[in-house]
Amino acid sequence: MDSPDSAAEPPVDDLQSVFHLHETRRDGDRVLFYGQSLVPERMLVREVWEPFREAGYEVQVSTTRNNREDVVVARPVTNGIDGVPWKNLGLFLATVVSTLLVGALTWYYIPLSDVLANPLLVLRAWPFTAAVLGVLATHELGHYALGRYHGVDVSLPYVIPFIFPFGTLGAVIRMRGQMPDRKTLFDIGVAGPLAGLAATIVVTAVGLTLPPIEVPPWALQGSGQVIVFNNPPLLNLLAGLLGEPTEYADPTVAVNPVIIGGWVGMFFTVLNLLPVGQLDGGHVLRAMLGESQERVAALVPAGLFGLAAYLHYGLGYALNESVGLWAFWGLLSAVIAFKGPADPIDDSPLDTPRVLVGIATFALGALCFLLVPIEVMAV
Incomplete structure (x- = not known):
């Protein structure tokens, strides 16, 4: 893909076949064409997207304030990294830093006083940090690699630091370009989860x-309650195949924190x-x-709110267990669904092999x- 410096002139002739052009302006590296569309917006974008893309441009349609x-x-559009991604x-x-600190204090049971006296003690938690960031980075790099492969303008991953319990809120990438077709949308979307x-x-x-780690006596003295992260079916399946335990009867022994990266x-x-x-x-x-898909997306928030209600009113779970978690994601999914999905330029149906891969991906997610x-x- 051409860089901005080497992009050709926009193909105005292709635009004028579907757009009555009044004026052309430049705003930095952008070119703005003012006029009236002769066709509906989605048709306009579909008609001019390919010639503009070949010339090195991404196109969007908007209206003036009046x-x-x-x-x-x-x-x-650029398909490379512009400078150092600071x-x-x-x-x-x-x-x-946040995952090392949280890992040391929470999962390796290093006292805060010891960490304050010798901050380098947090380095003992490097396996936890490598596990968590390795999983999250691999997910986002899957999106990045397929985005670059298809020529879509995507950013490098942004990893988000946080506090307890994992030291991070996850990672995201930005997709600045439009999706040319369903195949590209599918490939980029499915690459991350797989x-x-x-x-x-x-x-x-x-x-x-x-090997498991030892839980010091001071960690067992507290309020008499602990937060338990239950095992997903996939974790139990892997433990069964390997013949390894996921918990111990002895409270002074805990599983290796690297497993938390898998969780x-x-x-x-x-x-x-x-x-959604x-x-x-x-x-x-x-x-x-x-x-x-939008009809399915509309059901997701209701399903998550229903799940939270069932846990609280049906099974008696407290809000600070998983009730609040599903309620929060019900609210968040409603916001995400309201903003709508990505709309590919070419909306031709997906091929059967990809549909089967999609079904398998959702099954693995289950x-x-x-x-x-x-x-x-x-306790």
């Missing part, structure tokens, strides 16, 4: 075979595969079903789902 003119905005690197390093699941399986298997990968896979809006599941299902991911138990 709604009297249509504006076609042509922006040069923001990506800064967030990554911050997340390395790559992330592959990394999750490897991390989980490694964690299961590593994180499974949990984020479930959330990402919710079939711009989530991975939304992309995949939009590519598989076309515009019918192996990562559990009704009560987190609960509070007495």
Whole structure:
């Protein structure tokens, strides 16, 4: 793909076949065409997208403030990294620090006083950090690789630092370009979950075979309650195949924290595969079903709110267990669904092999789902 500096002149003749052009302006590296569209907006974009793309431009349509003119905005597209991605690197390093700190304090039971006296003690948690960031980065790099392969303008991953319990809120990429067709939308959408699941399986298997860690006596003295992260079916399946335990009767022994990296990968896979809006599941299902995906997306928030209500009123779980979690995602999925899915330029149906891969991806995601991911138990 041409860079902005080498982009050809926009193909005005192709635009004028479907657009009555009044004026052309330049705004930095963008070219703005003012006039009236002779066809509906989606048809306009579909007609001019390919010639503009070949010339090195992405096109979008908007209107002026008084709604009297249509504006076609042509922006040069680059398929490379422009300079050093300082923001990506800064967030990554911050997340390395946050996951090391949270891992040391929470999962390796290093006292805060010891960490304050010797901050280098957090480096003991490097396997936890490598597991969590490895899973999340592999997921996002799956999207990135397929985005670059298809010539879609995507950013490098942004990893988000946080606090308890994992030291991160996950990772995201930005897709600035439009999707040319359902095939591209599907490939980019499905690549993240499949790559992330592959990394999750490897991390989980490694964690299961590593020796457990000792829980110091001070960690067992507290309020009499602990937060338990229940096992997804996939984790139990892998443990069974390897013949390794996922818990111990002795409270002074805990599983290796690397397994938590696998748990994180499974949990984020479930959330990402919710079939709404711009989530991975939304992309995949939009590519598989076309515009019918929006009818499915409308049911997701209601389903999550219903799940939260069932856990609270039917099974008696407290809000701080998994009730609040599903209620929060019900609200968030409603917002995401309202913003709508990606709309490919060419909405031709997806081929059968990809549809089968999509079904298999959702089936694998179902192996990562559990009704009560987190609960509070007495000790």
